[in-house]
Amino acid sequence: MSFLSRMEQVAKSRKSNIVLALDFPFEKPENCSKLFSKAEKVLESVHEYICAVKFNHHLILPLGTFDGVQKLLEMVHDFGLLAIMDCKINDIGSTNQVIAEYYYAAGFDALIANPFIGWEEGLKPIFDVSRNLQRGVILLVYMSHKGASEGYGQTVIDPETGGKVLQYVLFARKALKYRAEGAVVGGTYPEKIREVYAILGEKVPIYSPGIGAQGGDVKAAIEAGARYLIVGRAITQAEDPSKAAKEIRDSAKRN
Amino acid sequence: MSFLSRMEQVAKSRKSNIVLALDFPFEKPENCSKLFSKAEKVLESVHEYICAVKFNHHLILPLGTFDGVQKLLEMVHDFGLLAIMDCKINDIGSTNQVIAEYYYAAGFDALIANPFIGWEEGLKPIFDVSRNLQRGVILLVYMSHKGASEGYGQTVIDPETGGKVLQYVLFARKALKYRAEGAVVGGTYPEKIREVYAILGEKVPIYSPGIGAQGGDVKAAIEAGARYLIVGRAITQAEDPSKAAKEIRDSAKRN
Numbered sequence: 218m219s220f221l222s223r224m225e226q227v228a229k230s231r232k233s234n235i236v237l238a239l240d241f242p243f244e245k246p247e248n249c250s251k252l253f254s255k256a257e258k259v260l261e262s263v264h265e266y267i268c269a270v271k272f273n274h275h276l277i278l279p280l281g282t283f284d285g286v287q288k289l290l291e292m293v294h295d296f297g298l299l300a301i302m303d304c305k306i307n308d309i310g311s312t313n314q315v316i317a318e319y320y321y322a323a324g325f326d327a328l329i330a331n332p333f334i335g336w337e338e339g340l341k342p343i344f345d346v347s348r349n350l351q352r353g354v355i356l357l358v359y360m361s362h363k364g365a366s367e368g369y370g371q372t373v374i375d376p377e378t379g380g381k382v383l384q385y386v387l388f389a390r391k392a393l394k395y396r397a398e399g400a401v402v403g404g405t406y407p408e409k410i411r412e413v414y415a416i417l418g419e420k421v422p423i424y425s426p427g428i429g430a431q432g433g434d435v436k437a438a439i440e441a442g443a444r445y446l447i448v449g450r451a452i453t454q455a456e457d458p459s460k461a462a463k464e465i466r467d468s469a470k471r472n
Numbered sequence: 473m474s475f476l477s478r479m480e481q482v483a484k485s486r487k488s489n490i491v492l493a494l495d496f497p498f499e500k501p502e503n504c505s506k507l508f509s510k511a512e513k514v515l516e517s518v519h520e521y522i523c524a525v526k527f528n529h530h531l532i533l534p535l536g537t538f539d540g541v542q543k544l545l546e547m548v549h550d551f552g553l554l555a556i557m558d559c560k561i562n563d564i565g566s567t568n569q570v571i572a573e574y575y576y577a578a579g580f581d582a583l584i585a586n587p588f589i590g591w592e593e594g595l596k597p598i599f600d601v602s603r604n605l606q607r608g609v610i611l612l613v614y615m616s617h618k619g620a621s622e623g624y625g626q627t628v629i630d631p632e633t634g635g636k637v638l639q640y641v642l643f644a645r646k647a648l649k650y651r652a653e654g655a656v657v658g659g660t661y662p663e664k665i666r667e668v669y670a671i672l673g674e675k676v677p678i679y680s681p682g683i684g685a686q687g688g689d690v691k692a693a694i695e696a697g698a699r700y701l702i703v704g705r706a707i708t709q710a711e712d713p714s715k716a717a718k719e720i721r722d723s724a725k726r727n
Contacts, residue, residue, distance in 0.1 A: 243573040246538045273567055274559075278574035281536035283501045304529075305562050307586055309617040309686075312528055318498040319533035331562055333588050335619025362564040364590025367631075374627040374636065381629065431564075 220299070220327045220353025221398045224422070227299055228268040228445070233466045235267045236301065236424065238449030239289070240275040249279040256280075256289055259453050263462035264296040271447055272325075273303045282323045290324035299326045305357060307331035310338035317346040327353030327398060332388045333368070336395075344395060353398030358413055359385040361403030361427030385409060389416040399424050399445075404433030407441040414442025428465070430454075435468045475554070475582045475608025476653045479677070482554055483523040483700070488721045490522045491556065491679065493704030494544070495530040504534040511535075511544055514708050518717035519551040526702055527580075528558045537578045545579035554581045560612060562586035565593035572601040582608030582653060587643045588623070591650075599650060608653030613668055614640040616658030616682030640664060644671040654679050654700075659688030662696040669697025683720070685709075690723045 218226075228234050239259065244252050256276060270293045272286060280286050293300045302325040306313050313330075320328055330343050340354075347354045359369045368384065375382040385402075392400040393416060400417060402410045404425035414423060422444035427433035429451025438446060446469050448462075455461035473481075483489050494514065499507050511531060525548045527541060535541050548555045557580040561568050568585075575583055585598050595609075602609045614624045623639065630637040640657075647655040648671060655672060657665045659680035669678060677699035682688035684706025693701060701724050703717075710716035 240567070240570075243570045243577075246577055249538070273563070274571045274574070275567065278532070278537045278571065281539060282533045283504070284536060284539075303563075307560050307562055308528070308558075309615060309682075310619075312495070312530065315495075315498045316529045316533065319529070322498075322501055331586075331588075333586075333623035334615070334617075335622030337619040338617035339619030339622070341619075360564060360589070362589075362593035364565075364592040364594030364596075367590030367594070368588035371631070372629040373639075374629075376622075376626070384628075427564075 219351060219398065221422070223299060223326065224269065224353075224398075224445070227297065231265070231268045231297075232470075233266055233268045234445045234469055235462065235466050236269045236271050236445050236447045237263060237267045237452060237462070238271045238273065238303070238426065238447050240273055240449045240453060244279060246279065252276065252279055253285045253289070257292065259458050260289065260292055260296070262459040263452060264298060266459070266462040266466040267298060268445070269299040269301055271301045271303050282319055287323045294324065300324065301327045301329065301355065303329045305329055305331050306343060307334045310342040313339065314342040314346055317343050321346065321350050321352055325352070327355055329355045329357060329401060332356045332391050340395065355399035355401060355424060356388065356392045356395075356397045358388045358392060358400045359402045359406060359409045361405045361431050361433065365403060385413065386416065389413045392421050393417055397421055401426065402443070404428045404438040404443065404446060405431055407434070407437040410438055410441035410443050435465060439469055474606060474653065476677070478554060478581070479524065479608075479653075479700070482552065486520070486523045486552075487725075488521055488523045489700045489724055490717065490721050491524045491526050491700050491702045492518060492522045492707055492717070493526045493528065493558070493681065493702050495528055495704045495708060499534060501534065507531065507534055508540045508544070512547065514713050515544065515547055515551070517714040518707060519553060521714070521717035521721040522553060523700070524554040524556055526556045526558050537574060542578045549579065555579065556582045556584065556610065558584045560584055560586050561598060562589050565597040568594070569597040569601055572598050576601065576605050576607055580607070582610055584610045584612060584656060587611045587646050595650065609650075610654035610656060610679060611643065611647045611650075611652045613643045613647060613655040614657045614661060614664045616660045616686050616688065620658060640668065641671065644668045647676050648672055652676055656681065657698070659683045659693040659698065659701060660686055662689070662692040665693055665696035665698050690720060694724055
């Protein structure tokens with residue numbers, strides 16, 4: 218079954234469209250075992266309110282792909298959840314392939330990639346490896362931080378028409394063309410979610426990060442068309458992560 | 473001393489402007505110890521012909537930042553060489569900061585970043601952490617693969633003038649403005665190196681990957697203005713890496 222369908226199934230059976238971003242601040246290398254316990258504890262206390270877990274370098278770098286992170290991935294899967302690696306992969310094809318192979322060998326169900334690298338010798342090898350293993354590729358379309366306007370928000374010349382087009386509109390069209398299993402649009406920009414949703418419809422689900430700590434609003438993102446909300450610090454750094462996750466899950470239900 | 477000056481010194485004393493890309497194909501997790509030995513062996517046999525070593529996820533993912541890679545970094549430094557992490561960092565600021573902190577804690581001297589993320593809450597935290605620790609930031613300006621034309625080669629609207637400008641020209645101007653310690657331009661595109669060199673002059677050195685396996689030519693890249701050549705498979709997969717490194721080093725001398 219495709220990653221797209223598996224996400225739909227898990228979200229339906231869990232009655233949750235919350236993707237937990239399992240991110241923690243920098244820890245000195247000698248304290249890295251603390252990070253593993255923290256991650257384990259958060260996962261145990263929030264798993265029933267989420268549908269997937271997104272990992273980033275916050276855990277890969279200190280814990281290692283095949284040490285700590287692989288154990289956490291087993292936990293994620295044992296809870297019936299899916300795991301996304303937010304590597305924002307943006308290298309040359311041969312490197313992208315090796316990166317994807319390692320993440321998939323560790324157990325990830327999907328990777329996030331930056332479409333800025335282009336298709337040939339860029340995205341193509343990632344899609345090839347992913348399709349071959351029935352894993353998913355999620356493309357960045359508009360990120361959640363302020364500087365996103367410089368790149369994702371810039372105006373470019375459309376190579377097909379020669380006219381002006383916004384970069385993220387071009388990326389959204391590519392996500393549709395390549396049948397990406399998801400498109401990331403910052404929850405801090407509901408109007409961009411709306412524009413991207415107008416292109417993607419229900420074919421490519423929108424994942425929205427930036428909810429909570431970065432200022433993104435749950436209801437605004439959902440109403441604009443986000444399918445999944447990526448929530449990190451608002452859960453991981455909450456006094457009671459379980460309560461925070463439940464509240465965000467409840468407020469994020471799509472009508 | 474700044475990373476920029478340290479690179480100049482090492483290159484001068486070694487009489488080499490070759491940066492070894494220490495990349496190896498995917499290995500099954502259970503065979504990862506082989507990778508460490510391979511990397512160690514290549515380093516031992518070529519260290520006198522190079523000035524720095526560039527790491528990518530090829531080693532970080534299987535060996536771990538604070539296990540295998542940190543040991544290799546100690547070797548690199550013991551040989552008097554510098555170490556660059558080619559993470560092509562392109563995340564939001566708070567994540568970029570954590571990523572940079574981990575790589576610097578492991579011992580890297582510089583990181584490669586993608587200027588597409590923009591300055592605010594993007595590149596700025598990377599430059600802040602790096603300057604604070606006297607490490608270097610090298611910015612991608614034009615990559616070496618075919619698909620690079622889609623993003624790096626696209627025409628964009630210059631936010632300052634409203635006129636048309638090539639994306640990589642804009643990136644080169646940013647590298648100069650932020651005083652990046654290096655700019656990456658694919659050795660497969662000597663004409664792009666020439667254009668970028670016209671903007672950067674001797675202020676921001678150009679690093680050119682793609683020499684050898686990807687078809688880039690040593691002399692053409694150097695003549696166009698590349699200061700450092702990044703060479704991977706042409707050395708790591710050579711029958712005699714030492715001989716290959718020496719030959720490339722000799723042919724890459726700048727006049």
